[in-house]
Amino acid sequence: MKLAAIVIVYYPNIEDLKINIFSFIEDIDKLIIWDNTPAKDQSHFNLDFPEIRNKTLVFTTGKNEFIAYPLNEAINWCLENGYNYLLSMDQDSLFENGSFRRYVNKIKLNQDFKIAIFGVNPNGQFLTRESFLETNWFITSGSIYDVSIIKKIGGFREDYQIDCVDNEICYKVITNGYKVVVDTHCKMNQIYGSPLKSKYGFTTSGYSPFRTYSILCNHILLWREYPNMLDRNLKRTILKDYLIYRFVKIILAEDKKKKKLLALFNGLIDGLKGKRQQKFVG
Template identity: 60%
Template structure:
């Protein structure tokens, strides 16, 4: 593929954002993209989020359905928008993800140089998870935020799994991409500051993310669905994490240190049962 033909849009999905932080995060990459789609998941009866991006008004388009559509649906709408407007690639960003100064420009340039060779999804190095190396690192999966997608191939593969809504959307699209003979690769040199959940230290010495019943259900159910669908692709470490962190330890933490103990315990129960049955339901929404 001719590198000069790459046309890059970005989508940032927001939900009750801190406006100042969001502006700061956007300014770290907006100069190096061709269009920014801001998808607002905040319900229409909440406050309207006016994000001042002076000088970039023509580069920004705000999209919403007036309700929380989570992650997969907005990503599919962004892919559709890219296809209709002749954009070749899509950058996906969380509202609280932050590139270091000048980091995104370097990342984009390295992606340019590595187009082709069946590279379809490019990822970054969140919180320096991966050891840095010169070449792009092929991996089974990585997080959605900071990823650049070849929209034509993603569309060909059927897009993102909307029934997953939010959790494991990143794992699933990467596994499916690899199974279809394409590659998912990480630029280990590109560091992204990423916040995973709302960590809180408890009086017992451990930390808890304090997820809602909906997310408690979603995390366990989706990971089990993922395990059943991609038994060969899912890593041994993630299998252990599903059993230990997302079920056993999560249950203990709920009982010892979190509120809404009954709701969250029921969410774990139904997450396990529905996951084993292979059918996710609209519970705890």
């Protein structure tokens, strides 16, 4: 097993990033740091870590490429350089002590060659069990991909950019006859967004107009493309949380109301039409 990793960063907290990287660096063969920070600001973030310089590559295009494009580029790099697995990590994901090494060792012992994606247990959301838990979806961070399978089925969907990239690749894997599994013993601490408490007592995501558009539009596109893969809970979440509650929270508790409401409307319409705006500006 030859394992590379990619950490996609955007205006990172360097000290936190270093801690997170050092929770898995000893058990991988090569690390790609993909810098999505715009070129004008990159000089403010020193991504050169002397202790692991021999293991590390830094890639960037000088602009924010989101998630899917860097992942596809990393898959291609792995195939060109003889790596058969790729770990994908967010800049704010941290493995619990010793957890990642056990995860990798378990994958090395795996004999099921239909498994295309291995995942872990973020924030303890899964009950632990000895064998891998088969599932139909797992977040990008903490996933280890069989690069040959991911390339064979067409890679990550780049027009999605960021939202639902994880859902889509898992659904594509399964519809092509492969498996997605979770190692429930591998614990990873994961931060989801930056929720804000409103004066009305509820929390709101505070997402930008772009993310407001992207979350709703991409989930509707996903629903259209994989109608039999989405369970009832996710369909309810799309309608309730990403559309109705999002509308209410923008009205009551967020700034940039006009832009965000327009983004929500456009996300709904474009999702129903089946094509998102690639240069949506909120």
